Amino acid sequence: MVRPGPTGEVGPVGVLALQGDFREHLSLLASLGVAAIPVRLPSQLEQVSALVVPGGESTTISLLLESSGLLGPLRERLRLGLPTLGTCAGMILLAEEVLDGRPDQHCLGAIDISVRRNAFGRQRESFEADLAVDGLRAPLHAVFIRAPVVERVGDGVEVLASVVLPDGGEKPVVCRQGNVLVCSFHPELAGDPRLHEAFLGLVPEKLSADKETAEKLSADKERPDKERPDKERPDKERTGNVRAL
Numbered sequence: 001m002v003r004p005g006p007t008g009e010v011g012p013v014g015v016l017a018l019q020g021d022f023r024e025h026l027s028l029l030a031s032l033g034v035a036a037i038p039v040r041l042p043s044q045l046e047q048v049s050a051l052v053v054p055g056g057e058s059t060t061i062s063l064l065l066e067s068s069g070l071l072g073p074l075r076e077r078l079r080l081g082l083p084t085l086g087t088c089a090g091m092i093l094l095a096e097e098v099l100d101g102r103p104d105q106h107c108l109g110a111i112d113i114s115v116r117r118n119a120f121g122r123q124r125e126s127f128e129a130d131l132a133v134d135g136l137r138a139p140l141h142a143v144f145i146r147a148p149v150v151e152r153v154g155d156g157v158e159v160l161a162s163v164v165l166p167d168g169g170e171k172p173v174v175c176r177q178g179n180v181l182v183c184s185f186h187p188e189l190a191g192d193p194r195l196h197e198a199f200l201g202l203v204p205e206k207l208s209a210d211k212e213t214a215e216k217l218s219a220d221k222e223r224p225d226k227e228r229p230d231k232e233r234p235d236k237e238r239t240g241n242v243r244a245l
């Protein structure tokens with residue numbers, strides 16, 4: 001559980017902003033009234049209570065995680081239970097194993113799945129579909145762009161949505177383990193905030209819903225470091241529930 005800092009506030013949601021469509025995630029979160037900041041530096045990662053890893057190019061983001069100095073601190077925050085949403089390339093980065101990846105690309109191992117990159121082949125490299133997602137009442141319009149699929153799901157991983165591939169096989173495209181939620185597509189591009197809302201439902205303490213704060217933080221300002229009691233939180237507090245939404 002994310003506990004408030006010494007002055008009672010909870011940190012903003014971070015959006016990893018090294019490459020890809022992080023701006024779309026930032027504006028979607030702002031439209032929900034959630035304070036969100038871009039994360040490019042370890043000092044920014046320290047401030048956040050939850051993280052979005054956006055779509056883009058997983059091999060490039062992997063290289064930039066190294067050069068920015070974020071790789072080690074991000075692994076540590078994930079190990080300590082940072083609530084995280086990974087979309088498309090973000091799902092690839094958060095997986096335990098990547099198939100058809102670059103040999104030197106990093107796996108953050110935040111969710112026990114094996115993900116195959118660019119799994120839809122040339123004909124359907126990019127397409128849109130209305131997906132039935134467990135926990136959402138109406139189908140979610142999903143934009144797939146050179147999207148990955150999940151080839152293996154570990155114990156403790158819940159499959160919330162699947163698609164049928166051109167070869168007829170059914171593969172998961174939305175999965176959750178504890179407070180890590182991943183999807184193969186781009187929920188930030190379809191004008192439907194329900195997957196983000198489901199993710200925010202996995203963050204036990206309410207994040208700041210103050211629009212003014214959201215705008216101030218989105219201006220990419222540095223904030224002084226705060227004490228982070230959430231570092232000590234036990235693993236059993238990592239669970240959340242998408243189905244509740």
Ligand code: GLN
Binds near residue numbers: 056059089092
């Ligand atoms: N194919 C990309 C990759 O491997 C992901 C595409 C996306 O994020 N839209 O990183």
